[in-house]
Amino acid sequence: MQRKDFLGHVAWTGAGIAYAMSAGGLMTGTALARGVTGSIDFVQISNSHIGFHQEANPDVSATLQSAVNAINALPDQPKFVIHTGDVTHLSKPEQFGTAKDILAQLRAPLIVLPGEHDFIGQDYNSFFQAFPTPKGGKQWFSWDQNGTHFVALINVFDFEKMGLLGNDQLTWLKRDLAAQPSSMPIVASRRCVLKRSNPPTNRWRIATASHALWNC
Amino acid sequence: MPAAVAAAVLLGAAAVPNAATATTVQTVEISGFAFNPAVLNVTAGDTIRFVNHDQEAHTVVAQSGAFTSSGLDTNDQWTVRITKPGKYPYFCSLHPYMKGTIVVRAARGMH
Ligand SMILES: [Cu+2]
Numbered sequence: 051m052q053r054k055d056f057l058g059h060v061a062w063t064g065a066g067i068a069y070a071m072s073a074g075g076l077m078t079g080t081a082l083a084r085g086v087t088g089s090i091d092f093v094q095i096s097n098s099h100i101g102f103h104q105e106a107n108p109d110v111s112a113t114l115q116s117a118v119n120a121i122n123a124l125p126d127q128p129k130f131v132i133h134t135g136d137v138t139h140l141s142k143p144e145q146f147g148t149a150k151d152i153l154a155q156l157r158a159p160l161i162v163l164p165g166e167h168d169f170i171g172q173d174y175n176s177f178f179q180a181f182p183t184p185k186g187g188k189q190w191f192s193w194d195q196n197g198t199h200f201v202a203l204i205n206v207f208d209f210e211k212m213g214l215l216g217n218d219q220l221t222w223l224k225r226d227l228a229a230q231p232s233s234m235p236i237v238a239s240r241r242c243v244l245k246r247s248n249p250p251t252n253r254w255r256i257a258t259a260s261h262a263l264w265n266c
Numbered sequence: 267m268p269a270a271v272a273a274a275v276l277l278g279a280a281a282v283p284n285a286a287t288a289t290t291v292q293t294v295e296i297s298g299f300a301f302n303p304a305v306l307n308v309t310a311g312d313t314i315r316f317v318n319h320d321q322e323a324h325t326v327v328a329q330s331g332a333f334t335s336s337g338l339d340t341n342d343q344w345t346v347r348i349t350k351p352g353k354y355p356y357f358c359s360l361h362p363y364m365k366g367t368i369v370v371r372a373a374r375g376m377h
Contacts, residue, residue: 105321139337166359170359171334172327
């Protein structure tokens with residue numbers, strides 16, 4: 051099977067990115083706002099920053115609500131929707147509450163990964179209480195979906211080290227990927243940092259089935 | 267606009283001598299993704315106030331784990347009082363390239 055590595059860093063403008071896995075194993079992403087035809091495997095939304103209220107977007111809750119509405123309006127529902135980090139702006143309880151209420155309206159299954167804005171004060175519990183991992187407990191996980199192996203990693207536990215995964219996670223990841231057949235396309239989803247004034251610190255990346263992983 | 271954050275943390279087991287005297291407050295301004303001054307010299311028992319002037323949120327986290335602020339939104343402030351002399355390098359957990367240091371000298375008569 052011909053498979054190309056796909057590396058995308060896509061600015062999210064409020065509606066989400068729809069991804070589809072082609073027969074050739076290439077993952078393609080399209081902004082939902084551009085109109086999506088054909089089947090969708092999953093939709094990525096990110097950096098909702100619920101609680102942000104500056105000029106750049108005075109009503110982030112409305113933006114997230116419109117993204118949810120757009121996804122719910124898709125005639126063919128995605129297999130899942132993944133929110134890759136910075137659900138909240140300041141990790142405040144009411145911000146997690148608002149995000150949870152809006153995201154709960156999604157018709158498709160939801161996966162939420164934390165960003166550094168969701169762990170302010172080194173408080174990890176608020177996030178995981180609002181958005182438990184699918185099986186509880188372990189905070190990184192993997193799953194198979196229609197012949198594709200997805201890996202959800204968290205690189206904001208120790209953000210001073212700028213996006214490192216840490217040994218526990220890397221050891222787990224090695225074992226997890228080693229168990230996959232070589233023909234299985236692998237998608238590693240990490241939160242992406244889409245900042246106005248920040249150097250981008252990490253990106254979405256898709257690891258090849260040969261178990262290569264990129265570092266920033 | 268949310269109310270300004272006004273949280274205070276007391277650090278160090280050592281009691282501050284002459285606790286009855288008013289503590290000095292020194293300020294670190296956060297603007298343009300930087301802590302100003304980057305190095306702040308204080309005396310043990312002083313209160314250090316961080317004020318965020320940026321549109322972006324920031325935090326103040328000691329590398330040693332000695333203190334961790336809440337998230338500081340625009341115009342929010344957070345104070346910390348350090349009673350134990352030493353060097354306290356810190357960073358912003360949202361933008362780890364933002365770094366600063368608080369140098370705490372012993373108060374007079376504290377040796
Ligand atoms: Cu910062």
